[in-house]
Amino acid sequence: MAYRLPKKGLDQTLRAWAEQSKVFAPQKREGYAQFLPWKAGVELLLDEPHNTRFPPKAFLLPQSETLLTYNRKLNQLETPTLQISPRIIFGIRPCDAHAVALLDTVFATQENPDPYWRARREQTILIGVGCNQPATTCFCTSVGSSPFDHAGLDAIFTDIGEAYLVETFTERGEALFAGLPQAEANDEGQARSIQQQAEAGLTPAFATDNLKDHLDQIFDSSLWNEFAQSCLGCGICTFLCPTCFCFDIVDEAQRDERVRNWDTCMFRIYSLEASGHNPRPSRAERTRQRLMHKFSYWIEHANQFGCTGCGRCVRYCPVGLDIRAMLRKAAATPSEVVHAN
Amino acid sequence: MTELETKIRAEAERLLSEHLVDVVVAFRKEDAPLHPQPAFFTQVDELQDLVYNGLCANNLANYLTRHPQETRIGMVVRGCENRSVNALVVEKQHTRENLVLIGIPCEGILDWRHIVALTGENVLSVEENGESVCVHTRENTFAFSRVELLHPSCQRCLHPNPISADVLLGELKPEGDPELMRLRIEALENLTLEERNAWFRHEAERCIRCYACREACPMCYCTECFVDHTEPRWSESGVTPAGMQAWHIVRAFHQTGRCTSCGACERACPMDIQMTYLTDKLNLDMIDAYQFEVGMDTTTQPPFATLTLDDKNRFITRGK
Numbered sequence: 001m002a003y004r005l006p007k008k009g010l011d012q013t014l015r016a017w018a019e020q021s022k023v024f025a026p027q028k029r030e031g032y033a034q035f036l037p038w039k040a041g042v043e044l045l046l047d048e049p050h051n052t053r054f055p056p057k058a059f060l061l062p063q064s065e066t067l068l069t070y071n072r073k074l075n076q077l078e079t080p081t082l083q084i085s086p087r088i089i090f091g092i093r094p095c096d097a098h099a100v101a102l103l104d105t106v107f108a109t110q111e112n113p114d115p116y117w118r119a120r121r122e123q124t125i126l127i128g129v130g131c132n133q134p135a136t137t138c139f140c141t142s143v144g145s146s147p148f149d150h151a152g153l154d155a156i157f158t159d160i161g162e163a164y165l166v167e168t169f170t171e172r173g174e175a176l177f178a179g180l181p182q183a184e185a186n187d188e189g190q191a192r193s194i195q196q197q198a199e200a201g202l203t204p205a206f207a208t209d210n211l212k213d214h215l216d217q218i219f220d221s222s223l224w225n226e227f228a229q230s231c232l233g234c235g236i237c238t239f240l241c242p243t244c245f246c247f248d249i250v251d252e253a254q255r256d257e258r259v260r261n262w263d264t265c266m267f268r269i270y271s272l273e274a275s276g277h278n279p280r281p282s283r284a285e286r287t288r289q290r291l292m293h294k295f296s297y298w299i300e301h302a303n304q305f306g307c308t309g310c311g312r313c314v315r316y317c318p319v320g321l322d323i324r325a326m327l328r329k330a331a332a333t334p335s336e337v338v339h340a341n
Numbered sequence: 342m343t344e345l346e347t348k349i350r351a352e353a354e355r356l357l358s359e360h361l362v363d364v365v366v367a368f369r370k371e372d373a374p375l376h377p378q379p380a381f382f383t384q385v386d387e388l389q390d391l392v393y394n395g396l397c398a399n400n401l402a403n404y405l406t407r408h409p410q411e412t413r414i415g416m417v418v419r420g421c422e423n424r425s426v427n428a429l430v431v432e433k434q435h436t437r438e439n440l441v442l443i444g445i446p447c448e449g450i451l452d453w454r455h456i457v458a459l460t461g462e463n464v465l466s467v468e469e470n471g472e473s474v475c476v477h478t479r480e481n482t483f484a485f486s487r488v489e490l491l492h493p494s495c496q497r498c499l500h501p502n503p504i505s506a507d508v509l510l511g512e513l514k515p516e517g518d519p520e521l522m523r524l525r526i527e528a529l530e531n532l533t534l535e536e537r538n539a540w541f542r543h544e545a546e547r548c549i550r551c552y553a554c555r556e557a558c559p560m561c562y563c564t565e566c567f568v569d570h571t572e573p574r575w576s577e578s579g580v581t582p583a584g585m586q587a588w589h590i591v592r593a594f595h596q597t598g599r600c601t602s603c604g605a606c607e608r609a610c611p612m613d614i615q616m617t618y619l620t621d622k623l624n625l626d627m628i629d630a631y632q633f634e635v636g637m638d639t640t641t642q643p644p645f646a647t648l649t650l651d652d653k654n655r656f657i658t659r660g661k
Contacts, residue, residue, distance in 0.1 A: 030547065030613055031458060050462045053611065054549070063549065064579030136463045136479055137373065230379040232403075235551035236611045250578055261579045267552075269569045315462070318553055318609035319399060320376025 003166040003180040004187050005157070010164070014038055014090065017176060021086040021125070024059070026052050035059070035089060044091065047159065049135035051093040051310055055242040059089060060100065060120045061107070063239075063262045067116070067249065070256050082119040088176070090127045094149035094156065095140050095310040097126050099242030101152035105302045106245055116260075125172055128156040129164075132198055137311035139205035139324055145308045147198040158191040165191040205309075206327040212299040215292055217335035227326055228283035230319045231266075237313035237323075238264035238290065243306045246270070265289045291326060343393070345445070348510045349417060350388045352443050357385050362415035362441050366404050368397045374464045375453040379404060393417065395451040395469050395487070400605040402426045402559035406434050413439045419447035421603035423503035424636025425559040428599055428643075434562065437639050444506020446514045448487065449495035450604075454613060456490060459483065494604025494617055497521040504637065522602070526622050540618075545589040546582050547612045554616055555592065557609035560599045567591060593619035598627050598643025601635050 005013060017023050023038040026045045033045045033052040069078045100121075107117035130148035131138070140146055150156060154173030157164040165187050168174040183191075238244040239262060248263035248270075263270055266287075271280040280286050298306030307323070314322045342350075353365040369380035369390040377397045381404075382388055401416055402425035408414055414435070418426060423442060430437045456464065456476055463479035474490055476483045488496070499522070501514040529537060552568075555561040567575045568588055576591070577584030593616070600620040607616055627633045631644040 031454075032613065048462070064581060136465065229381045229404075232553065232556035232609070234553035234556040234609065235549075236553050236609075239549050239551045240611060248578070252577055252579070259579050264551075267569075314373050316611045317373075317376065318557055320371050320373055320378040322372035322376075325372035 001168050001174060001177075002183040002188055002191075003168075003177045004163050004183045005166050005177070005180055006163045011040070013177075015040060017088050017090075021088045023088045023090055025090045035091075038090065046091055046129050047132075049131065049133050050137070050315070051096055051312070053240065053312070053316070055099070055240055055310075055312065056089055056092055056096050057099060057103065057242050057245070059087065059124060060117055061103070061245060061247075061262075065116060065260050066257045067260050068258045070258070072256065082116065084120050084123045086123050086125070088125045088127060091129045092126050092153070093310070094128050094130055094147060094151070094153065095138070095145055095308040096242045097128050097152035098140075098145045098149050098308040099152070099310070100126065102243050102298075102302065102304060102306060102308070103245055104152075125154045125176070126152060127173070127176070128153040130156055130158050130195065130198070132159050132194055134198060134202055135311060137314045138202065138309055139311065140309035141199055141202040142205040142208065142324075143305045143307045143309045144208075146195075147202070148195040149308075158194060160187060160190045160194060163187070205324040207331050208305070211327070211331070212296045214335060215296045215330060218330060218333050219288070219292070220336060221333050223330060223333045224284040224288040226329075227287045227321060231283045231287050231321055232319055233266055233268065233283050233286065234318065235262075235264040235266055236316050236318065237321075238266055240312040240316055242308060242310055242312075243294070265293070287321075287326075291323070291330070295327065345511055346391065346393050349393050349443060349445070350391050352508055352510065353382060353388050353391060353415060354385050356415040356441055356443075357382065357388075362413040364408070364412065365391075365415040365417075365443075366401050367391050367417040367443075368393060368399075368401075371396075374466060375456065393445065394467075395448060395474070395490075396453060396467060398450050398453065398492075398605070398608045399557065400425055400559050400603045402429060403557060403605070405429050405440075405559065406562040408435070410436050410439065413441070415441040415443060417445060418442045418503050418506060419445050420498065420500040420502050420504070421447075421601045422559075423506055424500065424601040425603065427505060427636035427639045428601065429559060429562075430639040431636075431642060432599075432646075441508070442503060442506040444503030444509045446503070446509070446511045447495075447498070447501040448514065449491040449498065449501070450608070451487070451490045452492040452608070455492075459485070459490075492604050492608060494602055494607065497525065497602070497621075499602075505639070522621050523625060526618065526625055529618055529622070541589070542582065542586065544615050544618075545586045547614050548580065548585040548588065549612055550578070550580060550585065550588065551611060553609040553611060554606035554614075557605040558596075558600075559603075559605075560596060561592075567595075589614075589616065589619070592616075593623060596620050597623045598631075598633060598645050599635060600624060 014023055024035040025038045026033045027036045027042055028045055035052055035056055066080055107114040134147050150169055154170045155166055155168040157166055165183050166177055246263045247260045249260050252259050272278045294306040356362045365382040367380055368377040370392045371377045375396055377392050379399050400422050402422045429435055460476045460478050460483045466477045468475040472487050474485045474487050499517040499519055576587035602621055602624055604617055633644050
C-alpha cells in the first residue's frame with residue numbers, strides 16, 4: 001500500500017510510534033550521523049546524501065554480546081533471557097536494510113537459526129528513507145541494489161517535497177501507517193520519477209559480469225600484494241560494513257561470561273591457529289579474503305554479492321583503498337592460465 | 342602537477358634510475374577524493390602517479406618496519422615523519438644507511454573530516470593554492486584558508502621541517518609555537534579529576550576496537566599487540582568500557598618517549614576519537630622531566646628505554 005505523509009505530520013507519527021516502541025532515527029552527535037533514540041524535539045538527519053557512520057547491523061548483531069553466563073559454584077550454564085522490546089529503526093537507508101536481508105541468509109536460516117539474531121530481528125521494524133541524491137561514494141546499483149531498494153524493509157519513504165510517499169511491504173509495516181490518507185496517483189508518479197532519477201544518477205562503478213569467476217581465477221595473482229602494500233590491516237572497512245558478520249567467541253572469565261565480539265578478516269589474529277600457523281599470513285591474503293568473500297563466496301552462499309554499495313569502506317579507509325577501484329583493477333588483471341603439469 | 346611534485350618525482354627518478362634505493366615510499370593519486378594513497382614505487386615509469394599535497398594524511402614512516410633492514414628505502418618525509426624515522430632507527434627497526442629521506446618542509450595536513458563537515462560528503466576535488474584551499478563538491482565550490490582546515494595536530498606542530506633529510510625540497514617553514522600544545526594540555530589538567538575522567542571515558546568509550554590508531558602509527562610495530570595476547574590476557578576484547586579504556590590508556594603509555602605527535606592515529610580513527618591529548622601530555626612530561634624530545638637524533642634512547650646508575654629513582658620508596 002502507498003500512503004501520503006505530509007512532512008509536518010512526521011513528528012506526530014514518530015510520537016505515536018514512540019508510545020508503543022523504542023524509536024531510533026538518524027541524528028548528529030560527535031559531528032556525524034548516528035542512530036539515536038528519538039525524542040520529541042530532536043533534529044533528524046534525513047536528507048544527507050550518506051548514511052550513518054556506524055552501521056545499523058549493530059541493532060541486530062551487537063558488536064559485543066553475552067551469549068551465556070556460567071555459575072562456577074553450581075557448575076551450571078545460564079543462557080540470558082533476551083529481553084528485547086519492540087523497536088522501530090526509522091530512516092535506515094536501503095543499502096543498510098538490504099544488508100539485513102543478506103544477513104538473514106546467515107543468521108535466520110531454517111536449519112540453523114541464531115536465536116540472538118532472531119529475537120532481535122522479530123522485534124525490529126525497519127522503516128527506510130530512500131536516497132533522492134546518493135553520495136559520490138555510493139554504488140548500490142553496481143551490486144544489485146538501488147537507492148529505493150525494498151529488501152529487508154517493512155516500509156520505505158520517498159521524499160516528494162512537501163510530503164513523503166510511504167510504501168509498505170509487510171503487515172507490521174502496514175500497521176504503522178493505518179489511518180494515513182492513501183497516496184494519490186500523482187504522488188506515486190512523482191515518487192517514481194524521483195526514484196528513477198536517483199537510480200539513473202548512479203553510473204556503474206565496476207563490471208560485475210563474470211566477476212566471481214574472474215576473481216576465482218586471479219586468486220594467486222600478485223595484485224593482492226599490491227593492495228596489501230598500503231593496507232593498514234585495521235578493522236575499519238569490515239566493522240563499518242553493513243554486511244560483514246564475522247565474530248569471535250571469548251570467555252570473559254573475570255565476569256563468568258561467554259561473549260561474542262565482532263571479528264575481522266583484516267586482523268592478523270583472525271586466522272591465526274593455536275599451533276602458530278596462520279593460513280593467511282600476510283595482508284595480501286587478508287585483503288584478498290575480504291574481496292573474495294564479498295564478491296565470490298557470497299555468490300556461492302546466496303547467489304548475491306555480500307556488498308550493498310553503502311560506500312562506508314570507501315569513505316573511511318585511512319589509506320584511501322577504494323573497493324570500487326580495487327575491483328576495477330581486479331577486472332583488468334588477466335586471469336592466469338593454469339596448465340596441467 | 343605542482344612544482345614540488347615535479348621536484349619529488351625527479352628525485353625519486355634519480356634514486357630509482359641510479360639504483361640508490363630499491364623502493365620509493367611516497368603517495369600516489371587517489372582513487373576516492375580526499376585520500377591520496379601511500380605508494381611504493383620501484384619503477385621509474387610508475388612515478389607519473391606520484392602526488393604530494395595537503396591531503397596526504399598518513400605517516401609514511403609507518404611502512405618502514407614492513408621492509409627488511411637490507412631494503413634500501415627512499416621515503417618522502419615531512420617534519421613528523423622524519424622524527425618517526427629517527428625514533429625507529431633508535432629502536433633499531435631500520436639501518437639509517439639504507440634510507441634516503443626526501444625531506445619536505447610541511448605546510449600541515451588538511452583534515453579531510455573537517456572538509457567533509459564543512460562542505461558535505463560529495464567532494465570531487467580539492468585545489469590548494471598557497472594559503473588558500475578551494476573545495477569543489479558535486480553541488481558547490483567552497484573557499485577556505487589553509488589554516489582553518491589544518492588537522493589539530495598540525496596546528497600545534499612544533500617541527501614542520503625535516504631535521505635530518507638527505508635531500509630537502511621546498512622552502513623551510515618557521516618552527517611552531519611550543520605553547521600551543523602546552524596550553525591545550527594545561528586546559529585539560531585544570532579540570533577536576535571527575536571532569537578529566539569524564540573526558541577520557543567519553544573519548545575512549547566511542548571506540549569500536551578497529552585498531553586503526555595502532556595500525557596507522559609508525560611506533561606500533563609489535564608483532565603481537567598486548568590486546569591480541571591470549572595467554573596471559575591483558576584486556577577484555579569486547580566493546581566494554583573496561584576493555585576500551587584499557588586499550589586507550591595502555592596504547593598511550595606504550596608511546597611514552599616514542600610519539601612524535603604526528604596525529605596519524607586521530608586521522609585514521611573512524612569514530613573521530615581524540616587521542617593526542619594523552620600522548621601530547623606524555624610528550625610534555627618527557628620534555629619537562631628528561632629534556633627529551635622524540636626523534637631529534639638517531640642515537641638517543643627514550644628515557645624509559647634506558648637504565649643508568651645515576652637515575653633518580655624517586656619513585657622507589659623504602660618499606661617502613
